[in-house]
Amino acid sequence: MTVVPARAQDLPEALVLPLASGAPWWYWLGGRPALDFANTLRERWRRRVECLVTPDDLSRWLVAAGLAGHEPAVSPSLLGEARELREAIDAAVAATLAGAPVPPAAIACIDDWLGHAGTRPRLALGQGGVPVLGERIPADSARRALGTIALDAAAMLGTPAERARIRICASDTCSARFYDRSAAGRRRWCSMTACGNEAKARRHRARSRSAAEAAEVSA
Ligand SMILES: [Zn+2]
Numbered sequence: 001m002t003v004v005p006a007r008a009q010d011l012p013e014a015l016v017l018p019l020a021s022g023a024p025w026w027y028w029l030g031g032r033p034a035l036d037f038a039n040t041l042r043e044r045w046r047r048r049v050e051c052l053v054t055p056d057d058l059s060r061w062l063v064a065a066g067l068a069g070h071e072p073a074v075s076p077s078l079l080g081e082a083r084e085l086r087e088a089i090d091a092a093v094a095a096t097l098a099g100a101p102v103p104p105a106a107i108a109c110i111d112d113w114l115g116h117a118g119t120r121p122r123l124a125l126g127q128g129g130v131p132v133l134g135e136r137i138p139a140d141s142a143r144r145a146l147g148t149i150a151l152d153a154a155a156m157l158g159t160p161a162e163r164a165r166i167r168i169c170a171s172d173t174c175s176a177r178f179y180d181r182s183a184a185g186r187r188r189w190c191s192m193t194a195c196g197n198e199a200k201a202r203r204h205r206a207r208s209r210s211a212a213e214a215a216e217v218s219a
Contacts, residue, residue: 026064037149067145084109113149116150171198
């Protein structure tokens, strides 16, 4: 009997879907905000586990990702728009990796969000009547955070050297998107300690098995 070990990076089989909240399954190995965001829909090859389940999930995710200082207000319709942005980023990533043209709708969606990126300057009077250059508090900080994600995606997709470092984990059960920051640019797994080790162990088992079979044949 072949024992299939639990892979640290994989979701448990026993998940009750849809999740009440995706927070326990957020995944931070993407290497940049746009890919961490794409990875909030997990196990894309099979169960497509939604990890931004509620507006509150998105609000907390944006803080956990360092894109908002406090939990911003998120409406159910904004959650829907955020998921559209996420799927546009993922469609662009998948097309890029497949060497296929990126769907125009994906580009248009990411581009639309760029209008919310960035800060707006503000000149105020400080102590003693001294002018102080600062920034305006965004009217909608959740939208601004999503704009920051879109800007990260745009920089990654629109810059050839960055585009060439987008990866999907080579584990056949993981499907995580990640950004390869290794010097050689040959990283294959989202995490060497989980998916990478698992792949090594699997190769080792396969080698031992074929060695054992060869021994049986020659005996
Ligand atoms: Zn992986």
